[in-house]
Amino acid sequence: MQIEYYTITRKTTRKRRRKLPLIGVFALFLLTTLVMFHIPFVGHAGRQQDTEPPIEEAPTPHAPMSGNQSAQDTPQDLPTQSAVLExxxxxTxxxxxxxxxxxxxxxxxxxxxxxxxVFLGDSRTDGFLLYTGIPATGIAQKxxxxxxxFTRACFEQPGGEKITAAEKLAGLDSVEKVYLMFGINEIGWTYGSVFAARYGELIDHVRELYPGAAIYVQSIPPVSKKESAKGECTNERIREYNDRLSVLAEEKQVYFVDVAEALTGADGALPDEAATDGVHLKKSYCALWLDYLKTHTVS
Incomplete structure (x- = not known):
C-alpha cells in the first residue's frame, strides 16, 4: 500500500511540475504582446491610462469665432467680397x-x-479753346x-512720356458732354465714305468710354475763297463731308450742331477777315463759334 501511495504521489508531483513552466510561458507571451502592440493597461476603475487627448477639429473658414478664440486663430487670406460697380x-x-x-x-x-x-479735334479746336478760355477739357492737336x-502719340505726360488722344480721353475722371470736330485734315482722302466710317468708330469709342455723355458732332467750318481756289481743300468738298456727318449723326443718334452756319459768308466761304491763313479762325470768329454753341444745346 505504501508503494502504491508513493507512486501516485510521485505521478501527481510530476504533473504539477509540468504545469508551472506552461504558466510562465503564457505570462511571458502576454507581456510581450502588450508591449509590441501598445495595448494600454486597464486600471481598477476601468479608465485608460497614458492615452493622448482627443484631437479637436479645426474650425471651418465660415465658422463664427468663439468668445475665447483670438483673431490670430482665424484665416487671414479669406476672399473678400469685391465692390459691385453700378x-x-x-x-437719354x-x-x-x-x-x-x-x-x-x-x-x-x-x-x-x-x-x-471735352473737345476733341485738330488745330482749329485747339485755337478755339485758347481764344475763348472756356473751362472745358481739350484734347486737340495740330x-x-x-x-x-488712336495711333499718334502726341500728348506729353508730366514724366515726358507721350500718349495718344484715345489714351488721354480714357484717363479723364468725369465727362458729361463731348464735342467733336474733325475733317479739315481728312479732306484730301480719296473716299469720303472712309472718313465717315472712321468718324463713326470714334463716336462708338467715345460712347463706350462715357455712355452717359451727350455727344455733339460739329460741322466743319469752310475755308476762305482764296484757300478753296487752290484745289487742295475746297469748300465743295467740305460741304460733302458735312452732309456725310449729318447722316452719320442720325445713324449714331448723336447731336449734329452746325457751327459752320455761323462762320460762312454769303458766298459760301469763310470771310477773309475771319482768318489770316484762310483756315484757322481769329479770336473774334472763335467767339462767334462759342456763341453758336451756347445757343444750340440739348437739355
Whole structure:
C-alpha cells in the first residue's frame, strides 16, 4: 500500500511540475504582446491610462469665432467680397428729339456749362479753346485726324512720356458732354465714305468710354475763297463731308450742331477777315463759334 501511495504521489508531483513552466510561458507571451502592440493597461476603475487627448477639429473658414478664440486663430487670406460697380446710365435724349435735323436754337447757357465737357479735334479746336478760355477739357492737336486719334502719340505726360488722344480721353475722371470736330485734315482722302466710317468708330469709342455723355458732332467750318481756289481743300468738298456727318449723326443718334452756319459768308466761304491763313479762325470768329454753341444745346 505504501508503494502504491508513493507512486501516485510521485505521478501527481510530476504533473504539477509540468504545469508551472506552461504558466510562465503564457505570462511571458502576454507581456510581450502588450508591449509590441501598445495595448494600454486597464486600471481598477476601468479608465485608460497614458492615452493622448482627443484631437479637436479645426474650425471651418465660415465658422463664427468663439468668445475665447483670438483673431490670430482665424484665416487671414479669406476672399473678400469685391465692390459691385453700378453700371453707367446711358445718355437719354429728349423723347421728341429729331436726329435727322440739326440742333435747334435753345436758351443761352453760360461758359460754366462747358465745365464738364471735352473737345476733341485738330488745330482749329485747339485755337478755339485758347481764344475763348472756356473751362472745358481739350484734347486737340495740330494735324490730328479720326484715324491717328488712336495711333499718334502726341500728348506729353508730366514724366515726358507721350500718349495718344484715345489714351488721354480714357484717363479723364468725369465727362458729361463731348464735342467733336474733325475733317479739315481728312479732306484730301480719296473716299469720303472712309472718313465717315472712321468718324463713326470714334463716336462708338467715345460712347463706350462715357455712355452717359451727350455727344455733339460739329460741322466743319469752310475755308476762305482764296484757300478753296487752290484745289487742295475746297469748300465743295467740305460741304460733302458735312452732309456725310449729318447722316452719320442720325445713324449714331448723336447731336449734329452746325457751327459752320455761323462762320460762312454769303458766298459760301469763310470771310477773309475771319482768318489770316484762310483756315484757322481769329479770336473774334472763335467767339462767334462759342456763341453758336451756347445757343444750340440739348437739355
Amino acid at each position: 453700371p453707367a446710365v446711358p445718355h 435724349p429728349p423723347a421728341d428729339y429729331d436726329f435727322s435735323s440739326h440742333v435747334p436754337v435753345s436758351e443761352v447757357v453760360s461758359d460754366d456749362w462747358f465745365a464738364d465737357a 494735324g490730328l485726324m479720326v484715324d491717328t486719334f
